[in-house]
Amino acid sequence: VLSIKAELETAVRTREEGEKNMDTITTHREYEALDKQISEASLKEAELRKSLQKEEKTLAELDDIIKSTEAMIASQENDLNTSKETLNNQINTYKTELDELGKQEEGIVPGLDQEILFKFQRIIQRNSEGIVAVKNGVCTGCHMILPAQFANEVHVGEKILFCPYCSRILFYEQSDDDSQETFFNDSGSLADLDDDFADDEEYDEENEFMDEDESSDDDVSGDDGDELEEDSEE
Ligand SMILES: [Zn+2]
Secondary structure: OHHHHHHHHHHHHHHHHHHHHOOOOOOHHHHHHHHHHHHHHHHHHHHHHHHHHHHHHHHHHHHHHHHHHHHHHHHHHHHHHHHHHHHHHHHHHHHHHHHHHHHHHHHHHHHOOHHHHHHHHHHHHHOOOOEEEEEOOEEOOOOOEOOHHHHHHHHHOOOOOEOOOOOOEEEEOOOOOHHHHHHHHHHOOHHHHHHHHHHHHHHHHHHHHHHHHHHHHHHHHHHHHHHHHHHHHO
């Protein structure tokens, strides 16, 4: 835009000088030369004004883009700072919590069985929770069904027991759902559970047997159809 403005200034000056000199000329030749100078300068002036307008429009558009981008950056920076502050607060809360837990740990650890403590520390390296409830005979850490006798021992709570599947330390918790508890009390042991599964298998086998019957029937009828076709062809 600045360079066009400078060029425009030159064109305007050339035209104006030409117009001024018109008053002092004496010959037709001088007139023609001046006339040419003026019209060329006018043409150039018009062209330059047109491109100046175009460039100024582009400049204004670019300026708008810069302004909206700057506003966006400012708003994102603002969001970022807010998030950063929230995160820092969270970190501080965790640090306080950690200090508190550290103090509690110092109070508890000296009285603990060293072997149990070692096992527990290994468990919590792998899992977020090292001590989980047994509910309805199921370990709530790994959701495996525990042997009924073992679940009863957890319920009695005389010694520290580890889940045989996920190694977490277990404690008994009253079930929310009484019907499932009843189901477990009724079955009594895993052996009974196995019987239930066995019943299911028998049922499936019966179904399979029926399927085989049906499929063999299909085969026969299929063969019949083939034979009929062959007959008709003959
Ligand atoms: Zn488990």
